[in-house]
Amino acid sequence: MRVSTANHYRQSLNQIMTIQQRLAKFQSQVATGQRIETPGDDPAGMALVMQIEERAQAALQFARNGDHVEQRLNQVDSLLDNAIGTLQRVRDLTLQGRSEQLSSSDRAAIAQEIRERLSEFVDIGNARNAVGEYIFSGAQTDTRPFTEAANGTVNYLGDQVRRELQISEGRALADGFTGDEVFMRIRNGNGTFAVELQAGNTGSAQITENSVTDIAAYLPHDFRISFTGPNTFDVINDTTATTVLAAQPYVEGAAISFQGISVTMIGTPATGDEFLVEPSANQSVFETFDNLVQTLTSPTGTATEGAVFGFNMDRVIEDIDQVLSNFNQVRAIGGARLNTLFAQQQATDSALLHLETLSSQIQDADLSEAVSLLAQEATALEAAQAAFARVQSISLFNFI
């Protein structure tokens, strides 16, 4: 085989260039730690890496959303914790105010404190989150949800829209509660029905206990216990205009039972006195407070007034307990959401780790391999260069 001089140069140079290309590749792999520089280096791998990065970005966003949900639910929880503390205090004051030994001025003082507690509640209801949104106004986050009118009634100006944040691809979690569900939509009475004294009763009888004994037999109808004589009463279903029980004898302290309902009365009813058993309606915490203040400032001079006072105080305690149970329920739901969130956060974290590993497997260079190949290529380059120089220095012309 003849070797032409130009060819000899060209081939030697090509060899050196080829080694240099490989050297550059390994050098870049070692320097960047990455195997793929452009999609062309590994098209399928790169497409996968882009997808993985998209998933990872989204997972990071979900984690951020989750952090917001966590912060906000924690804020709600601590607000409710405050609210429950205040409510306990109110309940204690109510029990204290219930005592028949207190003078009307003592009660007025208690009423005054309760009014202050009421404004604490309004403040809690109007709390804002870190970004200045009203927490309890639903979607109307720029609207102060609770305003106290001159007459002491508190109106809810928010709505019932719940905001959810995406915490995973298929899961959104509400980041709070509306004022409606926390403060407004609270069942009064025992949660199923509520008892009332008919205004204008003249006797001293009052209902002391009430309960649902058979929920299956219960109907959400308006019932009326109507005294036809001092010791005789009828039970009338006003919704259907039918008499449920007729001419029953009244025994003080004995349970009156009908349609799954049981009420116990004490005191002396007068003929024409009426007692109402109605399905529980929604009653806001503010109404309950208002009722309490009204009751504490009502007269207790006569036996009838005393009975009304005692009955109303019992009702208020019942209602306060409903508020308490609602607050606790809301906290429980919040806790359950946080649990869901933590589970999801763990899943997100491990997914992120998995994605990172996957992405690194695809695009990261095997450093030890790259370094050893780099050294190998460098040696090869040195050898090629030395060989080139050596061979090229030999020429017949040197000897002429």
Added chain:
Amino acid sequence: MTADIFGIALSALNAAQRGLTTTGHNIANVNTPSYSRQRVDFESRDPQFAGFGYVGKGVDIDSVRRIADQFLIDQVRTSTSSANQSLVLADLIERIDRQLGDAQAASAVQDFFDALADVNDAPSQPASRQVLLESVNNLVSRLAEQESLLNDFSRDVNRQIGATVGEINELTRAIAQINVDITRGSGAGADAPPNDLLDRRDQLLVELAELVDVQVQTRPDGTLNILVGTGQVLVTGGTQVDLSATTASIDASRTEISYAFGGVLSPISDNLSGGRVGALLNFRDGALDVARNGLGRLAATLSMTLNEQHRDGMDLMGNLGGDLFITPPPQFNALATNTGTITLAYDTSAIGALEASDYRLRHDGTNFVLTRLSDNSVQNLVGAGPFNVDGLTITVGTAPAAGDEYLLQPTKLAPRLLRAAITDPQEIAVARPVKSSADIGNLSNAGISAPEVIDVTNGALLTTTTLVFNDPPTTYQVNGAGPLLAYTAGADIDVNGWRVQISGAPSAGDSFTIESNVGGSGDNGNGLTLSTLQFQAIMDGGTATYQEDLGTLAGTIGASAQQSRISRDALDIIASNAQIARDELSGVNLDEEAANLIRFQQSYQAAAQIVAAADEAFQALIGALRS
């Protein structure tokens, strides 16, 4: 006798000198491309019969010829053509591969959805809305930027095609000139080959082959014919024909290579291959089109689908959502000679069917024939239309005539023409337009779902509507009037363009209200739906999300880049093997020439010695005669 010996000495001196000259010529041209080493062919002169036998008369120079093999030369030329095509193509694809590998568009899409998620986290926050607005603008400009870079490639390719056509013309002119010189040279020197002219022509042919693949025919007089494409003659003997760079009649953005035949220029680009021209055309009509149309399809789809969902929302000012983007209408070019007209629109009911391709629409006299250029699939559009094809609606205007032709480019220019429609952060409509509530006086715990918009164009969408349950609560009425509608827990209730579900057991008299969500600044109901689009397989016939589609696009271009690198390396080896094979035979070896130099030098010295010896003999004779 002495005359003979002088004659022999002279012929030897002459021969050695020619040998030295040729060796020198070889050494001088050691680095000349396509140079074939030359050899002097010697032969002994015809002897003289002298009775006792033949007496030699010295040496003659038969010819100086180049050591060359036409087959090897042709191999170099043809392998150069394909090697250079793949070399240039690999470089070109590498450039867009690098650009798409940057994932600028994908990260702009991700930024948009990240910003949207932040707005969803706190929709009333002006700051996060501002960021979302900027991400919309950023998305628009990233897409435009990517398109502009790709368009720069396209323009550069066009410019290069023009320049290459100029180079081809210069080369063919030079070859035609050499053809002329060769006929003259050959004529002058009878059958002596004009070695250096041949080498130079071979080199010009290699240079031509680097630009475009040509067919070469040798004619009996030693001149060449050069043809391109499907037999368009560029050179025949001393005559040369120019190629021209022209603008495609249906697409001003496309430079074509045309050939003048009978005074009429007709494009021959489709028939050209090999060399730089082959690479440029292949790149422009292949990978570059794939990249541009892919990016364009994303821009158009993203714009339309996000707009559609955004319109279902309500903004901070209580208005129904507008568009986030101004979706550019699909573009098309018509031939100037067309009789009829068409209009082109996106088929919003089938956005997922949009293909990343240009189309050729031709009327054959009976029907429109639609050719999708990405895969050359052909489809007859029978009837009067409008035709819904691949996410497009083609509507025929003025009646067409046979030969009417359109080039539909529904996606290619979308990234360039896309604009942000939204300018005020408050116009971002992440809230639902309507909200639902259960009346506080309801006796039951029955709940109502958040309303879902099913027809945002319903004029009564925002009208306050109540659903009131009758006694017994097995039926309800809309606004407490009208027909008694049977209640099924959890069933869809569709009124005024919204849909709600009521769950649980409502009591008689329970009332639910659906009303405008004005002031719902904290609501993100529509924003959440908007953000789920990130994970919906919307594109490519409902198989890919936005970002997956971009990933696939990068992967497709990456695969082309990988493929082009592989063939570049393979063809480079073939070309360099052909070069080596040619050089093994024809290349100059300096050591060999050095040896020849010594050889001819010694021959020359020896021949000079003959003269000296003859002279000595002659002097001896003269001296003898004198004495």
